[in-house]
Amino acid sequence: MTDPAPAVTATSANWSSRDPWQRNNDGELLIGNRPLALVVESVGSTPCYLYDRERLSARARNLRSRLPAEVHLHYAMKANPMPALVCHMAGQVDGIDVASRGELRVALDSGMSPEHISFAGPGKSASELRQAVAAGILINIESFREIGILADASRQWGQAARVAVRINLPFELKASGMKMAGGARQFGIDADQVTNMLDKISQAGLGFEGFHMYAGSQNLRPAAIVESQLRCYELALEWRDQFPAPLRSLNLGGGFGIPYTVNDMPLDTDPILLNLNELAVRARKDLPGAHLVIELGRYLVGEAGLYVARVIDRKISRGQVFLVVDGGMHQHLAASGNFGQVMRKNYPVEVNRRSSETETASVVGPLCTPLDLLADRVPLNVAEVGDLVVVFQSGAYGRTASPRDFLGHADVVEALI
């Protein structure tokens, strides 16, 4: 078998010319104004995930300041459910979206009011649904089965379940990294069943509040996101005569992507924010008293996180340099390319030392599988055993989206800096 063509799509050199991280005179990355090696020492060990508080705040603050009060910014915490980070985010956003009982626990602890926590997921257990009713959060209904359980819980606790109907949209978000709508899906209620669903909600005495629409993820095309938001808005209006109660919340989804290689253009949010401002004006007339919601995961946290591993060996095989580090795919599945990517692309990676010498090297982890590849033949500063290797854009879908038990290594440390 011949080797595939070198997959060099993001070099450390040209990424660092693009990225906003500061470095000191020794070429060392700064996080929270402190040199990376010092921060890593203070955190205790490698490998580790480091999340920059100021960067997290700045991203949310920027969006929030350009949105009218009627548009709520939610954090979809499956992107990064670290409790300290979720608490931090609770102070930056208007709501938190959870997808399981475990996430709900963290969200309730975060200080976010239950009024602004919502719960979506295609397989909510009866006990999760009862817990959600008791907690007083908004439940995005995705199945007719959920209605009976919610009605029973509402009677038992003497408070009507707060519900929104998640729609399986009749269209998809074009050019998304992950499509979550259009066609047959396990998510939400097909549009042609919504009328029936609204009747059932009404008969069961549940507290109807609105709709949840989610078309896709990791999108870097503003026009596609704008089109999807418009279509979602218009779709909701089609059922206006059938709302069991005045609409209070219309979740238009998210899908804002972040660049993972230098070939990805960062998302231009201006057209999207303009559209949301226009929709808010329309909603004041069409849906008085309602707020619109956008729910973002990766866009809010992805660029604020670093994954840091230490070089434990340096090997040369048939002329190719391998930096073997103490972390890998078991902790950062996405960087290894095994988290839903069709074509493996390198995350931006850097060796944390200034050096006048660079070389092409691959960064591999300690697992006994060739899939454990963090960077495939990228130009890096020449590294020695003990050096730190940094994987950028690692704040979302990192630790909890990885098979950490695979091969039985110790868990990865996470810290908010």
Ligand SMILES: *Cc1c(COP(=O)(O)O)cnc(C)c1O
């Ligand atoms: C995964 C998910 C999100 C977050 O997606 P990102 O790509 O991280 O922004 C938001 N809403 C729903 C319903 C999701 O399933």
